[in-house]
Amino acid sequence: MNWPLLVFLLSFVMVFVVRIPIALGMMMSAIFYFDLAGGPGADISMVAAQFLNQMNSKFVLIAVPLFVFMAEVMNTGKITDMIFEFAGAVVGKKKGALGHVNVVASIIFSGMTGSALADASGLGMMEIKAMNDSGYDKGFSSAITAASATIGPIFPPSIPMIFYAMLSGASIGALFIGGMLPGILVGIALMIYIAMVAHKRDYPLGGAVTFRQMLAITLKASPALFSVVVLLGGIYTGIVTPTEAGALAAFYAIFVAVFIYKAMGLRDFLKVVRNTVRTTGTLSLLVGSAYAFSYIVAIEHIPDLVANWLLHITSNKYLLLLLINVVFIILGMFIDTMAITLVFIPIVLPLVTSLGINLVHFGVLITLNMMIGLSTPPFGMLLFVVSGISGTPLKDVIREILPMLLVLFIVLFLVTYIQPIVLFLPGLLGLL
Amino acid sequence: MKKGFKFLLDVIEVYTPMAAFIVLFTVFMLGIFFRYFLAPLTWTLELSLVCFIWTALLGGLYAKRTDSHVKFTLIYDMVSPKKQLWMRLFGNGLLLTAFGMAFYPSLNYVLFMGFKKSNVLKIPMDVAFAPYVVFMAFMIGRLIHDLYKDLNLLFRERIPK
Numbered sequence: 001m002n003w004p005l006l007v008f009l010l011s012f013v014m015v016f017v018v019r020i021p022i023a024l025g026m027m028m029s030a031i032f033y034f035d036l037a038g039g040p041g042a043d044i045s046m047v048a049a050q051f052l053n054q055m056n057s058k059f060v061l062i063a064v065p066l067f068v069f070m071a072e073v074m075n076t077g078k079i080t081d082m083i084f085e086f087a088g089a090v091v092g093k094k095k096g097a098l099g100h101v102n103v104v105a106s107i108i109f110s111g112m113t114g115s116a117l118a119d120a121s122g123l124g125m126m127e128i129k130a131m132n133d134s135g136y137d138k139g140f141s142s143a144i145t146a147a148s149a150t151i152g153p154i155f156p157p158s159i160p161m162i163f164y165a166m167l168s169g170a171s172i173g174a175l176f177i178g179g180m181l182p183g184i185l186v187g188i189a190l191m192i193y194i195a196m197v198a199h200k201r202d203y204p205l206g207g208a209v210t211f212r213q214m215l216a217i218t219l220k221a222s223p224a225l226f227s228v229v230v231l232l233g234g235i236y237t238g239i240v241t242p243t244e245a246g247a248l249a250a251f252y253a254i255f256v257a258v259f260i261y262k263a264m265g266l267r268d269f270l271k272v273v274r275n276t277v278r279t280t281g282t283l284s285l286l287v288g289s290a291y292a293f294s295y296i297v298a299i300e301h302i303p304d305l306v307a308n309w310l311l312h313i314t315s316n317k318y319l320l321l322l323l324i325n326v327v328f329i330i331l332g333m334f335i336d337t338m339a340i341t342l343v344f345i346p347i348v349l350p351l352v353t354s355l356g357i358n359l360v361h362f363g364v365l366i367t368l369n370m371m372i373g374l375s376t377p378p379f380g381m382l383l384f385v386v387s388g389i390s391g392t393p394l395k396d397v398i399r400e401i402l403p404m405l406l407v408l409f410i411v412l413f414l415v416t417y418i419q420p421i422v423l424f425l426p427g428l429l430g431l432l
Numbered sequence: 433m434k435k436g437f438k439f440l441l442d443v444i445e446v447y448t449p450m451a452a453f454i455v456l457f458t459v460f461m462l463g464i465f466f467r468y469f470l471a472p473l474t475w476t477l478e479l480s481l482v483c484f485i486w487t488a489l490l491g492g493l494y495a496k497r498t499d500s501h502v503k504f505t506l507i508y509d510m511v512s513p514k515k516q517l518w519m520r521l522f523g524n525g526l527l528l529t530a531f532g533m534a535f536y537p538s539l540n541y542v543l544f545m546g547f548k549k550s551n552v553l554k555i556p557m558d559v560a561f562a563p564y565v566v567f568m569a570f571m572i573g574r575l576i577h578d579l580y581k582d583l584n585l586l587f588r589e590r591i592p593k
Binding site: 011014015016017018019020021022023024025027028031032035043044045047048049051052055056059061062065066069239240244247248250251270273274276277278279280281282284285286288334335336338339378 | 446449450453454456457460461464468477480481482484485487488489490491492493494495496498500501502503504505506507508519520522523526527530531533534537538540541542545560561564571
């Protein structure tokens with residue numbers, strides 16, 4: 001191993017040891033590397049060059065602030081309230097109804113934003129409060145909110161899938177639609193688990209809804225629900241690109257929040273923009289730094305080394321998928337999803353391609369894997385979010401989420417080994 | 433003086449990226465409207481990308497101010513406040529060294545890019561990429577500030593037990 005590479009790797013390890021922000025840490029490691037490497041095409045300005053030129057040429061990245069903005073508008077503009085009410089009416093009189101409502105609302109909401117954290121922090125607060133007030137265990141309410149929020153980035157649209165598409169060259173449209181069945185599968189699996197727990201713990205029944213009430217609630221919620229049509233309809237009819245659909249849906253959400261639900265004034269709008277800027281700064285800095293970082297990873301042939309090492313263990317495609325899943329789940333327990341996507345996925349992608357694994361299939365399964373990581377103790381970010389917004393001790397949330405994780409792992413196993421769960425719909429639409 | 437400095441910080445770290453995002457969104461919507469209903473505009477994409485770079489980099493400064501950047505805290509959270517202080521000093525010291533080393537090469541690179549202009553609007557690329565230099569400068573300032581605060585804590589022995 002050469003000296004610059006050693007410093008590069010050691011300094012990157014220090015990022016995790018002394019709690020340096022990961023985006024800044026990747027830039028730091030790249031700067032040290034280029035300073036020591038020297039030679040033509042390898043001076044410190046390469047960090048700026050990689051960061052700026054890649055950001056300036058990747059049109060698809062504009063989708064990120066647009067989707068973040070859309071999620072912020074929906075969380076501020078009463079749209080989440082409407083979805084929650086509508087989901088309640090759909091579920092109706094069932095034992096443990098609010099648990100089911102939690103999952104149904106997450107599926108609908110994920111069709112709008114593509115962000116698990118937006119789901120947990122927006123809808124989550126409402127869901128947990130309603131469940132706690134109705135007598136559900138606090139840990140259970142928080143845990144099911146975290147588990148159901150994982151559907152967000154699996155069901156289209158999805159911010160992590162945009163990053164994956166950018167790294168792998170896979171079609172965003174195919175990835176989005178490929179995530180649909182796995183997203184629904186996660187929802188069904190969680191609802192089966194909720195039904196079992198609700199029966200055992202005698203959780204309360206939901207309110208019965210008459211046809212007339214259902215109609216009234218649907219009418220009231222329809223402007224909010226129509227944003228799913230704007231977004232997904234736009235993408236799959238091919239009328240607009242996914243990035244344009246993000247902008248249109250955000251515009252539509254502002255219109256609904258301001259003029260129909262009258263829930264957003266200028267002050268709220270500025271707050272939404274401020275939050276959007278902060279989140280965009282966090283995500284985009286990670287992306288920009290990852291370009292410089294990945295450039296070094298590529299010129300030092302690290303993916304080849306990892307591929308050779310993994311192939312040395314086994315060359316069986318199915319065992320390798322299992323191995324990659326296990327490694328990513330362990331990474332997901334400790335490291336943020338975006339950091340995993342941008343640092344570790346480029347390392348395994350050449351291996352995935354050489355094994356002939358479909359890139360859309362891998363993209364969806366690895367996104368599901370990473371989303372499960374967001375709810376996996378000890379450091380899944382969703383656990384902290386739901387514990388924070390509900391005031392429930394973290395240990396209670398962790399105790400309740402463990403069986404739900406088992407359910408999610410079963411779905412991950414199915415998605416990994418039954419390829420048509422992911423590829424059936426994209427194939428049907430001719431996107432493969 | 434202090435108020436003026438605070439206002440300047442707000443302008444760079446909050447108001448400018450907010451304005452850049454609003455321009456990005458508006459121009460992008462305009463591009464869609466013209467593409468589907470009138471004649472396609474070629475400049476909207478260019479301006480959107482420039483605004484995206486401005487939003488991302490200056491928004492990154494705002495994220496630093498609000499301590500929103502993603503970090504791995506497992507080890508840090510397990511140690512005593514005194515060790516945490518040393519970790520912060522070491523981490524910020526490393527970052528300051530790296531960013532200090534990279535400042536002039538980055539500035540030179542951005543200035544060098546001034547020879548190139550965008551295809552349609554002819555925006556000089558040093559203008560488009562200028563926030564990178566601002567980002568580096570302000571980040572160095574923030575790192576010095578953080579180091580000063582922690583050194584102050586260390587020398588005055590005000591470390592919480």
